[in-house]
Amino acid sequence: MPGGKHRRRTEAELAEIDPNSLEPDVEVRKLHERASKLGGAVPVRFAPEVIAAIKQIADAEHLTVSAWIRREIDASLERRQAADAARHRIEARARRSGMTTADFVTRLIEREASRTDDEASLTEDLRWLAETLSETG
Amino acid sequence: MSAPDWELDLDRLNQDDPFEVDQVNAAHLAKHDHFATDDLYDAFADNPIFVGAPHEPALWLMIAEIPGDIVIIPLMRARNPTQVRPIGIYRANTRYRKVFRDAWR
Numbered sequence: 698m699p700g701g702k703h704r705r706r707t708e709a710e711l712a713e714i715d716p717n718s719l720e721p722d723v724e725v726r727k728l729h730e731r732a733s734k735l736g737g738a739v740p741v742r743f744a745p746e747v748i749a750a751i752k753q754i755a756d757a758e759h760l761t762v763s764a765w766i767r768r769e770i771d772a773s774l775e776r777r778q779a780a781d782a783a784r785h786r787i788e789a790r791a792r793r794s795g796m797t798t799a800d801f802v803t804r805l806i807e808r809e810a811s812r813t814d815d816e817a818s819l820t821e822d823l824r825w826l827a828e829t830l831s832e833t834g
Numbered sequence: 835m836s837a838p839d840w841e842l843d844l845d846r847l848n849q850d851d852p853f854e855v856d857q858v859n860a861a862h863l864a865k866h867d868h869f870a871t872d873d874l875y876d877a878f879a880d881n882p883i884f885v886g887a888p889h890e891p892a893l894w895l896m897i898a899e900i901p902g903d904i905v906i907i908p909l910m911r912a913r914n915p916t917q918v919r920p921i922g923i924y925r926a927n928t929r930y931r932k933v934f935r936d937a938w939r
Contacts, residue, residue, distance in 0.1 A: 705892060708910060708921055712862040716895050716906045717927040722886035725937045728844050743901070752902040759868050762902035763876045 783826060802826060839891040840911045842884060847916060852878055854912035854919040862921045869905065869923035876900045877907060877923075883937045884909075894918070897926060897934045904931050 743751070748762060755765035791801035805823060853874055855863070864870055877898035887893040887908070896907040896918075904926040909918040926934065 706890070708859065708862075708919075711890065711892060711908065711910065712859070712865075712921040714890065714893075714908070716887065716893070716908050716922070716924055717930060719887040719890060719893070719895070721895065721930065721933055722888050724886065725933070726842065726844055726884040727937070728847075728882065748902050755902070761869055761873055761900065763873055763900055764870060766901065767872065 787826060838886045838888075838894055842894050842909070842918070843915070844884065847918065848914075852917055854914060854917045859919060859921050863923055866922060867925045869925075873900050873905065873923055874907060874920055877905055881938065883934060885933065895930075896920075897930055897937075899934065904934055906930055 751762050751765055755762050758765065760768070787802065787805075788798050791798040794801055796804070802823075809823065855871060855874070860871060863874070877896065877900050880899055882896045882898035885895050885897065887895050892910055894909040896909055898905060898907070906924045906926045907920050908922050908924075909920055912919040
């Protein structure tokens with residue numbers, strides 16, 4: 698040990714040691730209570746083949762499996778929240794117009810269709826609605 | 835063989851916030867095998883084991899399974915006795931995987 702065996706290593710020095718090179722103590726300690734409260738951690742099990750497939754994708758993206766799952770769930774939540782917000786805006790506009798949501802959407806689509814055939818010109822809300830409808834069948 | 839020269843009192847660890855992480859050790863955590871701080875909490879949440887590293891008196895090793903891997907996290911004493919200070923996250927080798935598997939057999 699550099700500096701003599703009585704010198705305590707600094708954090709930076711210890712951080713350079715690969716623990717795989719250390720001989721583990723024979724005594725193993727465990728938490729008495731499962732740490733389930735931690736930061737909303739949820740123990741979710743996946744089939745081994747699912748984990749293997751995710752691991753392959755995550756490795757290619759230089760992510761851990763956990764990080765990849767978190768990213769995908771965040772993206773899914775964002776899409777879901779944006780779709781919900783679009784639906785709420787359309788429902789509110791339909792109510793203000795004294796129409797049912799279905800009638801309001803039909804009128805909106807007909808109006809857009811009469812303006813142009815170019816689908817790309819649809820409003821953002823209509824795009825969200827179309828995606829939501831296609832997702833929910 | 836003896837445990838590290840500081841007490842690891844698992845019952846005192848703050849179950850909601852067990853790790854002391856700042857800019858200094860966060861940099862160490864991100865150095866190996868593209869693991870990151872989030873993996874600490876995944877590891878702690880899923881039945882970790884703790885072993886001493888007898889030849890390094892300032893280190894405990896937390897070994898745990900995270901999705902797709904088993905990792906070793908060296909721990910130092912933190913300023914707050916209800917926390918520990920992680921200084922790295924490493925993919926466990928075959929020997930440590932066996933230690934972990936045997937502990938839960």
